[in-house]
Amino acid sequence: MSAPDVDPQRLSPESEHPFKRLLHYAKPHKKRVWAAATSSVLNKIFDLAPPALIGAAIDVVVEQEDSLVASLGIVDVTHQLIALSVLTVLIWGLESAFQYLQEWLWRNLAQTIEHDLRQDAYNHIQNLEMAYFHEQSTGGLMAILNDDINQLERFLDTGADDILQVATTAIVIVTTFFILAPQVAWMAMLPVPLIIWGSFKFQRMLAPRYAKVREQVASLNGQLANNLSGIATIKAFATEDYETRRISRESDDYRQANRAAISLSAAFSPLIRMAIVMGFTATLLYGGMLAIEGTLAVGVYSVLVFLTQRLLWPLTRLGKTFDLYQRAMASTRRVLNLLATPISIISGQTPFEKEGARGELVFEDVEFAYPDREPILQNFNLRIPAGATLGVVGATGAGKSTLINLLMRFFEPAKGTVRIDGTPLHELRTDDLRRAIGLVSQQTFLFHGTVRENIAYGSFDADDDAILRASRQAEAHPFIEELPHGYDTIVGERGETLSGGQKQRISIARAVLRDPRVLILDEATSAVDNATEAAIQRSMNRLARDRTMIIIAHRLSTVRAADHIIVMDQGRIIEQGSHDELVALGGDYAALWNIQTGNTHHTSTDAAE
Structure with missing residues (x-):
């Protein structure tokens, strides 16, 4: 904004x-x-x-x-x-x-x-x-x-x-x-x-x-x-x-x-x-x-x-x-x-039209620290090709969500540059940048109002057909139809009348309705059951077409199909590659994969540590 x-x-x-x-x-x-x-x-x-x-x-x-x-x-x-x-x-x-x-x-x-x-x-x-x-x-x-x-x-x-x-x-x-x-x-x-x-x-x-x-x-x-x-x-x-x-x-x-x-x-x-x-x-x-x-x-x-x-x-x-x-x-x-509190994040003046955007993302020598804390990113470099799906995994506090905060310009890096399609983010109009990025956060927030209003939030001119298409893509349409008043059901403050999985799918539909060039899912499956995770996974597979996607997850099954996966620890990339490459590497990713799939007997002592 x-x-x-x-x-x-x-x-x-x-x-x-x-x-x-x-x-x-x-x-x-x-x-x-x-x-x-x-x-x-x-x-x-x-x-x-x-x-x-x-x-x-x-x-x-x-x-x-x-x-x-x-x-x-x-x-x-x-x-x-x-x-x-x-x-x-x-x-x-x-x-x-x-x-x-x-x-x-x-x-x-x-x-x-x-x-x-x-x-x-x-x-x-x-x-x-x-x-x-x-x-x-x-x-x-x-x-x-x-x-x-x-x-x-x-x-x-x-x-x-x-x-x-x-x-x-x-x-x-x-x-x-x-x-x-x-x-x-x-x-x-x-x-x-x-x-x-x-x-x-x-x-x-x-x-x-x-x-x-x-x-x-x-x-x-x-x-x-x-x-x-x-x-x-x-x-x-x-x-x-x-x-x-x-x-x-x-x-x-x-x-x-x-x-x-x-x-x-x-x-x-x-x-x-x-x-x-x-x-x-x-x-x-x-x-x-x-x-x-x-x-x-x-x-x-x-x-x-x-x-x-x-x-x-x-x-x-x-x-x-x-x-x-x-x-x-x-x-x-x-x-x-x-x-009089100064606004530290000032919008740039360069327009950024999402219709012509490719969605290539680059972090160049980025350094960042939250206020009164030690730097979490130092000399961080990462390139995400346009149209690729990147999986990001790592322990809590590794810096995964920090990448999202910098991409959305919620925070500014202390050093280095974050670019989209070659243009530094700080040069772009902030409204345009955020309209080009769809974010589904782990902390799903729904406003008091109807299901329809929550899906259309941020896309206020969307018609009913567009809302229906977005909800189907997000695997939300079946459960919405079963609600007492369908799309006109009041969800309550913060969406308290819905389950965690239902709120997540409405949040995905809201992001999809904007048709962003970059779609970010931050722990979208962290608090849902297996059936809901499968539904969200199907949604992600469809949504990954023709757009750049970043998936942050603790559940490795969520990122298994990603084109490229990075493993972060203390703000650094310690492993990267495809799912099969990382499992074959036998490092931290492989250890975590074996634990989550029950194959702990294949985990080496060093990896388990």
Whole structure:
């Protein structure tokens, strides 16, 4: 699979703040961001109007023909109240309309950014080399793709809107205060610097605690995913109690990490509330005294009291907003750091059409080692002619499957070159290369779905006739017809409703349907009975025509008919030739053949060792 086209700006260094890195995902949606932000601001402006209307109504009742509304040309008191009533309905209607718009825009924007981020993260994961997956748990990756990205959605749903609305509230009310009563304004603003300082101090203290929470939830998800995958083993070894205790420990660690964050998060609002009381009390007392003295209009005093409350009390929500923000940033950092993981296997640019391919494979002086392990291949050389069938045998760990990993470009050799039809694999488009190679692995994987869907996986445009031909070639058609719903039978997750041999034959049919130039069978008969092995053997004999075939097997009967057989040990070819030549050689292959056929009395002492 070729690497995705990812904006390099999205893969900023890990040291950059996650919020700045996240902004790159908002850039394609600038118009929607501005529309959502404008709706939030207008919603808050109209939300702040009712205190002014209340103050105007009080002013009408107290001042009557001398009120502010009267100065606008509406002298009659009743008409003034009617005008205020109409204005109230209009303002509340506009507030409701903009509230709908801001919620609709922010929530849909959150869903869009969440979708983009999850798609990029998943696509990036698919393009990482197989070594990466050896170091990561499935549950941990699921936690990033689901839970971490969902944390971001929760912040964008409400947190961004809250920040905008608090900022709008502060600007509108502070401006109003200094216009109406500058002598009172400074007292109302007294706690604001303390609240702002406390908010930023709070969120800096909260950040590492939520980072720990995200780490713990990933660990918990990893253990849960591992246990669910191995549920049969857990039952077989009667370790349910042990696993329950293990999950309990992981869950308790997650709870304790949350408890540490909650203890700080819960303290914010009460502390800020006490600071707010200072500003509210000062306005209530000092403004009231000015109103009694007659230097401040009663209506204006009413507006100031209401606005002080409207300014200061929403600041207590900053605690929850910062809580959401820190959760989101801790999760975003994990997602974006995943996206910053370098892709080491880069697709080449040379097309490779399987229709014109011959299938000649060459390993030239190849050296390879798995991470943190000794080299398994050193100066390895092998040539497989086009159309030939190669059998590969050897003990576990001899390097047999490593050949397949290099051919499929799941890993890259440290030195040397692997070629197909004379072209180095790293120069070819990876998608083209893998479409030209059919792989039937020992670890057969079937997706939840029908038999038909699993055979057609990777050949999605194949018609029913092609699927039937492939299943017949793989000796799968007879047993498929006997299933409850034939080709439309649901196989279950990982194909659990089928036997090992049935899954292998469906896997062979899936590979055959692609009509690859190179077909690889990696231990395809290792876990099947003799009848199934015979069926798979017949399949292989038919499939070997007009294509290069590599058969890795422990059962030598599986490779007996191969054109050429190599015996591997510790990454080296120690014997090679046809079946008859190797048996006549009397070496390791002959010893193993005699053991598997029961002719142990023909095995020399040296060979047996």
